[in-house]
Amino acid sequence: MRAVDWVDGKVCFIDQTRLPGQECVVETSDHRTVAEAIRVLRIRGAPAIGVAAAFAMVLPLQAFPPASTDWEGEWQEAHDLLTRSRPTAVNLFNALSAMKRLVETLRGSGAGHARGVLLEEARKLQQQDIEACAQIGSRGAALLPDGALVLTHCNTGALATAGEGTALAVIKTAARQGKVRGVFVDETRPLFQGARLTMWELQREGIPATLITDGTAGSVLRDGKISAVLVGADRIAQNGDAANKIGTYPLAVLALYHHVPFYVAAPVSTFDSSALSGSDIPIELRNPDDIVKIGNTAIAPEGATVFAPAFDVTPAHLITAIITEHAVLSPPFDRSIARMLTQSAEAG
């Protein structure tokens, strides 16, 4: 299963808003369809958004004859549209920047050539993410004890990445090593990615999973059996502050209170070299309807005022370690992150 892929000149993606009820694959050669899919969370998960945006940036070039050289204006418009699709996951902007840098070297080239170069870059980003997931999985699995009971939030699996996932790749890898006794899955309000997507992925993998409401995590942690809390991230600042799905920060506080390690798993594409701390990370506010309407059911009186941030920021000092494809980063994160980013830039 691939959440997002490039097949025969089109972007293909699973419409995640229809899961787990329907497994619906959308194929499109229109970048606007991808931008809209990101906006309404048909495509979601920071690394998957990055890969989807990269592939989407190939599509505008296909509308031009191969020899045409006047594609840059339209390409730039498409780029700007994708830029506005969602604000918090930095993988989106990192992928768009990589494509943009490449386009600047392609000025005056024919659309056919440019298409080939951009597609190669997008495929490279996809491949990097697949490999990052595998590395994160094995590095993270080494941190878990035998018989681990893990608590996770949102969806950080194959649906959220190009590969096996981030936090969920750790769980899957550890499960293949026979180390995982079970997984508690926060349903993850408002959009139920834990209930809808993570439960679905774990069921397919045959990993024992128990669904809980977000407010039940406290009781589960208090019970004293959880080995680790494992989450993903949408953007990590230079000091280690990590933005992730709303409800992550309270989990981190609860993990600290119960002396349970709190791990963030994320590829290098999730780090924001321009954000010094969490306060530099823009937090998306969702539509109140995300909260007050579930299917056809209204759960609040009409006219209710709603505060609906999609993310919260977990301060670095609550994070035990950040699991990346290159290394497991330990505090102090400002230093370990700077070192890793330097090494990864040199290697790349």
Added chain:
Amino acid sequence: MRAVDWVDGKVCFIDQTRLPGQECVVETSDHRTVAEAIRVLRIRGAPAIGVAAAFAMVLPLQAFPPASTDWEGEWQEAHDLLTRSRPTAVNLFNALSAMKRLVETLRGSGAGHARGVLLEEARKLQQQDIEACAQIGSRGAALLPDGALVLTHCNTGALATAGEGTALAVIKTAARQGKVRGVFVDETRPLFQGARLTMWELQREGIPATLITDGTAGSVLRDGKISAVLVGADRIAQNGDAANKIGTYPLAVLALYHHVPFYVAAPVSTFDSSALSGSDIPIELRNPDDIVKIGNTAIAPEGATVFAPAFDVTPAHLITAIITEHAVLSPPFDRSIARMLTQSAEAG
């Protein structure tokens, strides 16, 4: 508005499962209808459950001719049925015990006489709860600063009691005193009592309220503007450990972490003189369907394993004060609770 009342020989109650969409009042002379209403949360809120059960215990007597004296067997069956309706809220058992003690003094009396005595007792319990709510409201309001921003969980208002509420009575009283700048309301999964009921009550009272998902409370507390977290309770042990709607315990941990006072508001009928600590409080497990189905929408794959406790226990050491109708209790709670219960027994 009264969530539960006695009108013309019948128990009348608002079907809270239909709020906020429909305001549907049920009238019944069948105690089984009341037991079922408690079981499926048409009637909910610990004090309201107690009052409803007391009124329900009058109903079986009405099926007998006034002079009939062979009513006790059927009355006992009705009593046992009500006892099994829900396990955690101790107000239910405290009310049923009060009625049962009275029945033991009425053996051999005519059904008409017994009915009168029991109805008087039920009305007394109702009146006590109305007065308790008022006292809790004014004692609690005195704890809040001017311009208070309050965070609350579940519904602890007129729908949960015979009077104005417990935690919500504090908020309403303080609002009338001009002290409340706003209320953040946890939606309160799985059954959305915060979104459906508390938002509805606060809207009717004209108190500015903002709905959040349970996982957003951490961000709101971190923002540093919350003056107090105010919740109710379903059962309080002798040491001050308090069972309340699932999601309360994590709020208490978050309040501690952010140095925000955490207040529990509850009438004396919520104290369990036989529970030494929270571990003596039975925690109801709800049907998984409460979590995985919302209206007609399934939010998890079929066959998902679900852990669905309806309540959690907040340990006494996380509670700043317990607001009762007789006093605001401070730590050490074992002493302050024992003193209050002794005084209240002497007064009663």
